[in-house]
Amino acid sequence: MSTNSVYKLHNLTQTYNDRTVLNIERLNIFAGEILAIVGPSGAGKSTLLRHLNFLERPASGSLKFEAFHLNGEGVPLNLRRKITTVFQNPVLLTRSVADNVAYGLKLRGKSGDQVKQIVDDALDLVGLNNLTHTGARTLSGGEAQRVALARALVIQPAVLLLDEPTANLDPYNVKLIENIITQVNREQGTTIVIVTHNIFQAKRLAHRTALLLEGRLVEIAETNTFFSNPSDSRTKAFIHGEMVY
Amino acid sequence: MLSYLQKMVLVVALLLLTGGPLTSAPTHAQSSPKSVACEQEVVVQADDWLSKIAEKAYGDVLTYPAIAEATNLKNAEDKSFAQIENYDLIEVGWKLCLPSAADAQTLLDFALAAPEITPSDSAPVTTDVGRLVLATTTSTENSGLLAAILPDFEAKYGASVEVIAVGTGQAIELGENGDADVVLVHARDREDAFVEAGYGVNRQDVMYNDFVILGPETDPAGIKGMTDVAAALTQIAETNSLFISRGDDSGTHIKEQTLWQATSLPLDEVKDLEDAKKITYKPQGDWYQSIGQGMGATLTVADEQQAYTLSDRATYLARTLEGIDLVILVEGDSRLFNPYGVIAVNPELHPTVNAKGAAAFIDWMTSLETQQMISEFGVAEFGQPLFVADSVAWNAAKQ
Amino acid sequence: MDDLIRGIIQAFEIIFSLNPALYEVIWLSLSVSGIALVFSTVLGIPLGAAMALTRFPGRQLMTALLYTGMGFPPVVIGLFVYLMLSRSGPAGQLGWLFTPKAMIVAQTIISFPLVAGFTMAAVMGVDPHLRRQLMSLGATPWQATVTILLEAKIGVIVAIVAGFGAIISEVGAVMLVGGNIEGKTRVLTTAIVLETQKGNFDLAIALGLVLLLLSFLVNVALLRLQGKAFS
Numbered sequence: 001m002s003t004n005s006v007y008k009l010h011n012l013t014q015t016y017n018d019r020t021v022l023n024i025e026r027l028n029i030f031a032g033e034i035l036a037i038v039g040p041s042g043a044g045k046s047t048l049l050r051h052l053n054f055l056e057r058p059a060s061g062s063l064k065f066e067a068f069h070l071n072g073e074g075v076p077l078n079l080r081r082k083i084t085t086v087f088q089n090p091v092l093l094t095r096s097v098a099d100n101v102a103y104g105l106k107l108r109g110k111s112g113d114q115v116k117q118i119v120d121d122a123l124d125l126v127g128l129n130n131l132t133h134t135g136a137r138t139l140s141g142g143e144a145q146r147v148a149l150a151r152a153l154v155i156q157p158a159v160l161l162l163d164e165p166t167a168n169l170d171p172y173n174v175k176l177i178e179n180i181i182t183q184v185n186r187e188q189g190t191t192i193v194i195v196t197h198n199i200f201q202a203k204r205l206a207h208r209t210a211l212l213l214e215g216r217l218v219e220i221a222e223t224n225t226f227f228s229n230p231s232d233s234r235t236k237a238f239i240h241g242e243m244v245y
Numbered sequence: 246m247l248s249y250l251q252k253m254v255l256v257v258a259l260l261l262l263t264g265g266p267l268t269s270a271p272t273h274a275q276s277s278p279k280s281v282a283c284e285q286e287v288v289v290q291a292d293d294w295l296s297k298i299a300e301k302a303y304g305d306v307l308t309y310p311a312i313a314e315a316t317n318l319k320n321a322e323d324k325s326f327a328q329i330e331n332y333d334l335i336e337v338g339w340k341l342c343l344p345s346a347a348d349a350q351t352l353l354d355f356a357l358a359a360p361e362i363t364p365s366d367s368a369p370v371t372t373d374v375g376r377l378v379l380a381t382t383t384s385t386e387n388s389g390l391l392a393a394i395l396p397d398f399e400a401k402y403g404a405s406v407e408v409i410a411v412g413t414g415q416a417i418e419l420g421e422n423g424d425a426d427v428v429l430v431h432a433r434d435r436e437d438a439f440v441e442a443g444y445g446v447n448r449q450d451v452m453y454n455d456f457v458i459l460g461p462e463t464d465p466a467g468i469k470g471m472t473d474v475a476a477a478l479t480q481i482a483e484t485n486s487l488f489i490s491r492g493d494d495s496g497t498h499i500k501e502q503t504l505w506q507a508t509s510l511p512l513d514e515v516k517d518l519e520d521a522k523k524i525t526y527k528p529q530g531d532w533y534q535s536i537g538q539g540m541g542a543t544l545t546v547a548d549e550q551q552a553y554t555l556s557d558r559a560t561y562l563a564r565t566l567e568g569i570d571l572v573i574l575v576e577g578d579s580r581l582f583n584p585y586g587v588i589a590v591n592p593e594l595h596p597t598v599n600a601k602g603a604a605a606f607i608d609w610m611t612s613l614e615t616q617q618m619i620s621e622f623g624v625a626e627f628g629q630p631l632f633v634a635d636s637v638a639w640n641a642a643k644q
Numbered sequence: 645m646d647d648l649i650r651g652i653i654q655a656f657e658i659i660f661s662l663n664p665a666l667y668e669v670i671w672l673s674l675s676v677s678g679i680a681l682v683f684s685t686v687l688g689i690p691l692g693a694a695m696a697l698t699r700f701p702g703r704q705l706m707t708a709l710l711y712t713g714m715g716f717p718p719v720v721i722g723l724f725v726y727l728m729l730s731r732s733g734p735a736g737q738l739g740w741l742f743t744p745k746a747m748i749v750a751q752t753i754i755s756f757p758l759v760a761g762f763t764m765a766a767v768m769g770v771d772p773h774l775r776r777q778l779m780s781l782g783a784t785p786w787q788a789t790v791t792i793l794l795e796a797k798i799g800v801i802v803a804i805v806a807g808f809g810a811i812i813s814e815v816g817a818v819m820l821v822g823g824n825i826e827g828k829t830r831v832l833t834t835a836i837v838l839e840t841q842k843g844n845f846d847l848a849i850a851l852g853l854v855l856l857l858l859s860f861l862v863n864v865a866l867l868r869l870q871g872k873a874f875s
Contacts, residue, residue, distance in 0.1 A: 053780050081782040091771040094795060103791075104781040155782060411841050418843030492826055494842035517844070535826035537838035538819070546823045549731050549741050 004031045006159060006191050007052060012061035014047055014215075022047045022215045024061070034185050034192045036206030036223065038199055038238070044215035045195040046088070049161045052193060053085045081108065082158040086165050090148030092136035097128060097147055100136045104155040122150040125180060142173035149177060153184060160184065162194040166201065174201075181205055199239055203227055211235050280322070281315045281352070283342040289327075289335050302343050311349035315342040373403035374602035380417075380425035382496055383539035384454075385585070386410030388559035388631050394618045402605050412495035412539070420444055420588070423595030427603040429610070431585045432496040445588035447604070449611050452619050452632040453584040456500055458575035459544075459561060460486075460553040468553075474578040475507040478528075482510050485532040487552035491543045492535030494525075496583070501555045502526045504580060547571060557583055559631035562623060584635065587611070611636035648849070655850030665827075670854060673831040676744050677812045680751030684759045684807050687752075689800060692763025693793055697775070710764065713757025718750075718810070722817025725750040729821065742823035747831070750817040755807035762806055766799020767792060805866050812859060832858075 007029040014022035022044040029035055029052075037045050050056045051063060054075045063070040068079050084104070092100050101119045110118075123129045126146040131139070136147060145165060152160060162181070166174040182205060184190050196202055202209045203223060210220035211234070219232045230236045287298060299309035309332065319326040319342040327339035335341075344352065385391050386408055395406050409419060413432045419425040421444045429451065430436060439445045458468065458477055466486040468477040481488055491498040502525065505512055510528050517523035527533060536546055540560040547554035548569050561573070575581075587610050592600035609615055616639035623631035658666065695706060727733050729741040729749070740746045770792050778788040793800060815833035822829035824838060832855045839848040 050776075055776055055779060077782075077784060083780075084782065085777075085780040087773070087777055087780075089773070091774045091777050093774075093791065103778075107782050107784075107787055151781065161780075412843075414842045414844075415840065418845075493838055494844075534828065537824045537826065537830065537834070537841075542819075542823070546742055546825075551731075 005029060006031045006066060008062075008064040009051075010062045010064075012051065012063055013059045014044075014051065014056065015059045020215060022051070022058075024048065024215075024217050027210070027217055027220070029191065029193060030208075031191055032185070032189045033207045034181070034194065034205055036202035036209040037193065037195045037212055038197060038202050038209060039212035040238075041197065043212040045197075045212050046163050047215075048212065049085060049163050049193065049195055052159070053083050053161055054080055055085075081155070083161065084152045084155060084157045084159075085161040085163060086145075086148050086152045088164040088167055090144055092139070092144055092147060094135070094137050096133050097123070097136050097139070098132045100147055101151045101154055103151055108155065118154050119150075122154045125153065126150045127176060142169045145169060145173065146177065149180060153180075156188065157190060159191045159193070162192065164195055164197070166196075166198075178205055199227070211238055213238075281318045281342065281344050281348055283315065283319060284345045284348075285343040287341045287343055289337050289339040289341065291337050293335065293337075295329075295332055295335055298341065298343070303346055303349055308349055308353055311352040312341055312343055314352045315344040315348070316340075318342075374605050375403070375599060376405050376407065377427065377599050377602035377606060378407045378409065378419075378425045379427055379429060379606070380409045380411065380415075380419040381429040382413050382416060382431060382585075383410045383541065384431070384497070384557045384560050385429060387539065387541045388557075388563045388623075390559065390619070390622050390632065393622050394615060397615070397618065398606065398609050401609065402602070404602055404605070406606075410539075412491075412493045413499065414494035417444075420590045423590060423598055425590060426599040427587060427589050427606050429585060429587045430496060431583050432499050433584060433586065435496075435499070436586045436588060440588060443594060444591055446591050447607055448586050448588045449607055450635050450637065451585045451587045451610055452616075452635045453582060454557050454559045454632045455576065456497065456555055456581040456583050457558050457561060457573045458553060459547065459556050459571040460574045461551040461570065462572050463551070464574060466553065469574045471575050472577055474504055474575055474580055477575045478504055479508045479510060481553050482508070482528050482530070482532070485530060487550055488528075488533050489543055489547040489550065489552045489554040490527065490533060490535045491540065491555075492525075492527075492537045493539065495539070497540060497555060497557060500581075500583065504555070507580065544569060544571065559623070562627045562629070562631055566626065585632075611638055613638055613642055651846045651849035652853070654846035655853050658847060658850040659854060666850075666854075668827060669830055669832055669835050669851070670858070672744065672829070673812060673833075673855075674858065676747045676818075676831060677751060677808060680748045680755060680811055681759075681804065681808050683748070683752040684756035685804055688756045688759030688803070688807070689763050689793070692760040692765075692803065693767050693789060695760070696764045696767035697789060697792065707764070710757050710761045714761045716754075716757070717816075718754045718814045719816030719820065721753050722750050722820035725753065725817070726820045741821060742825060742829060744822070744829055746821040747818045747829060750821045751811040751814065754814060754817060755811045758810055759803045759807040762803030763796070763800050766796040766803060769799060770795045801866050801869065805863055808862060808866075809859060812862075813855065 005028040007027070009024045009027040012022065012024045013020055037048065039045055047056070051058060054070070058070070065079060065083075068076070093103065098119050101122055102115050105115045105118060120129065120132070123132055126149055128143060128146055128150070131143065136144070139147065149165065166177050169177070178201070181192060181194070185192050194202070194205060206223045208220060209223045209226040211218040211232070213234060219226065219230060219235045221230070226235065227239055230239065285302065295309035295312055296307075299305065299307070299312055302312070313329045313332055316326050316329055320328045325340055326342055327335070329335060381391070387410070391408055395408070398404060399406060409416070409425060411419070413430045413435060416425070416428050416430050417435055417439050420428045420439065428445065436445075436448060440448050458474065460466070460468070466477075466481040466484040468480050471477040471480075490501060505526055505528055512526045513529055515525040515527065517525070527535060534552070536543060538546070540556055541564070543554055544556060544561065544564050546552070548571050551570070553574075554571070561569075561571070587607050589600065589603035589607055590598045592598050616634035616636050619632050620630055620634045623629065695703060695710070725746060726741065728735045729738065729746050730736055731741070740749070774792060774795065775788050778791050779785075783791065813833060815837055818829070818831055819834050819837065822831070822834065824830050824834040830838075832851050836848050836851045836855070839845075839851065
């Protein structure tokens with residue numbers, strides 16, 4: 001794991017109807033790390049992810065991705081295509097599982113056997129190769145979540161953003177997805193930011209963990225340090241389940 | 246023809262005199278003669294006609310109604326005199342009364358005096374005939390005639406008239422199916438066929454109007470002022486000038502076909518898909534456009550396209566108020582005559598029809614008061630009437 | 645009742661008689677409505693999609709106008725087109741009145757709000773989060789829009805079918821602006837009115853059956869298309 005920053009955020013704010021929902025004073029995300037962002041519901045975790053995927057425009061502050069400084073203009077497509085998100089509630093297309101997984105590749109102009117091979121491999125990886133031709137809308141929640149992961153992985157993103165990817169899943173699926181996350185990070189060096197309200201998942205997966213409270217970054221530290229020796233009292237309260245939220 | 250019409254007229258005039266059922270009694274300048282003295286009594290011989298006897302007695306064939314009336318007046322006192330109901334029918338052996346020349350003139354003057362119609366202040370006829378379905382041609386509706394006169398009928402007879410304004414073909418079909426109670430149309434052959442086939446009863450002449458050939462003021466075919474309608478149509482064809490045909494099997498369309506047939510132009514004969522005996526005639530060429538719509542729409546299309554068309558005068562005049570650039574180019578040819586008839590739907594065939602209402606409607610339509618309304622309709626707006634009243638009673642009264 | 649049964653029997657005889665005049669009317673109906681449908685689809689689908697997917701000032705007013713347009717009496721549209729194309733109207737110089745062009749204009753105006761409105765409803769029915777997820781997978785805004793339209797394809801096909809159904813069966817407007825000229829602007833609906841007025845109920849029924857059959861076939865064809873798009 002290098003310490004090159006993929007993202008540099010400075011005084012990044014987001015407001016909805018005059019209410020500040022995100023206010024990140026400073027946050028650097030390193031290339032190849034798994035960063036877990038924990039915090040109660042409504043802390044601004046998902047909003048932060050959307051900013052990292054350039055799906056929202058900040059109200060103020062700066063966001064730098066690799067060498068690109070976000071400004072008033074659009075984000076170059078080739079940069080944007082290095083990042084993808086697996087959302088908490090993935091919406092799949094009313095097509096077959098394979099077509100859903102292939103979608104990102106098709107967008108990038110790939111076609112034919114090449115796509116088929118990549119899709120098959122991805123479905124193997126998430127353990128759904130028996131459902132290749134099934135209609136995606138008929139899948140269970142766990143299966144849909146795995147298809148969403150597969151369709152994100154096939155495009156080989158430099159940054160993979162995961163928004164509660166295992167919420168409401170059974171232990172088998174949780175385990176499977178967590179294994180894939182660590183595998184992709186290890187083998188492909190993918191930078192992963194995972195939003196979770198489950199501190200144990202953060203502990204299991206992340207190199208570093210950050211606590212977000214009311215849109216502000218309370219603490220960010222090596223995961224071990226974060227859990228064993230938090231510097232902020234609110235972090236301490238949160239990891240001991242004493243925080244009321 | 247003329248004398249026949251006059252005879253018919255006088256029959257009705259006499260009926261009126263005697264308080265006939267067709268109308269409320271008109272008031273006249275002169276009072277009705279109650280009795281008459283016979284200067285001469287004549288017994289009808291073979292080959293005698295009333296007019297012949299009149300000529301012999303007074304030196305004027307047209308005085309024969311006086312003889313008939315005098316005889317009928319006499320018949321009231323003395324049954325040895327004949328009762329003459331039909332001036333065309335006198336029988337050998339009948340005794341006739343020939344009044345003095347002066348009396349004859351009085352009788353004649355009276356008979357020929359134009360009726361003065363007084364609006365009826367008497368209470369409306371109380372017969373409640375209810376809902377009456379009138380199937381009629383678009384011209385009566387589009388010209389506004391029905392709207393002007395029907396309220397009178399509805400008030401007098403406690404009726405509510407539903408007007409279905411369609412082409413003559415459909416109007417007659419509605420009658421055949423018993424979907425209408427009475428029809429008011431203008432296509433004499435169809436009307437007669439309708440009655441002959443037993444679908445209709447009690448056909449009466451109501452009125453007539455005439456057709457005119459309309460076209461743009463520029464008159465590219467150069468037919469303005471022509472009096473021979475066939476020649477005018479031929480010229481339209483030969484100059485390939487746009488002509489809009491109603492093409493809807495209406496009375497106007499049927500009339501138009503007979504006019505084309507009167508030319509020597511080659512015509513397409515289109516067999517009806519349903520009835521092979523029914524043939525539509527139309528001239529050949531793109532300049533002839535059949536639009537299958539009512540008179541109003543046809544005038545609109547012809548006006549827009551600056552084309553020629555055949556229209557009844559009533560609808561045309563009504564449309565001139567709303568601004569139409571077409572002008573009358575050909576009129577007055579006797580072949581452009583357009584008589585309307587009213588026919589009751591046969592209640593024996595369709596027991597559900599409103600026979601009482603239909604009979605009342607026909608009586609009312611042909612009555613002097615209604616005929617007066619018809620003759621006056623349009624004068625205020627156009628300076629000329631749109632229809633010429635033509636019922637037997639009216640013609641009789643007018644003579 | 646007799647009329648109806650006899651009419652239906654004769655209707656089939658007429659349909660199979662291969663009468664050229666009948667097929668001319670059918671062809672004109674299909675081509676006029678078909679061309680109008682192409683126009684209203686080309687205009688209506690993008691507008692419907694744009695109104696569903698974007699927020700702009702006046703959007704609510706536009707939506708209200710569109711819904712009003714969906715319920716607008718076709719004959720009033722016919723009247724409007726008539727007045728525009730009339731010799732004395734602003735577009736009178738075109739000389740389109742009483743030609744198939746005028747009918748296409750009227751039918752396009754009639755079907756366009758239906759296509760746009762139903763498209764808008766269909767696209768709005770697609771999960772609102774889909775667009776963000778597609779963008780996240782690297783779609784350009786255009787690619788995302790196309791994907792969303794494909795997701796809404798059942799609704800979009802319904803929009804097109806509704807547009808077609810409205811104009812193939814419409815009579816008032818085409819009568820007004822087309823003039824029902826034989827061999828030129830006479831379509832199935834105006835021919836039905838004419839034959840009914842002439843008392844030719846058999847022929848009117850035959851034409852009515854043809855109209856029914858055409859609508860049915862077109863709907864089946866579109867639904868098959870929809871089935872194909874699924875697999």
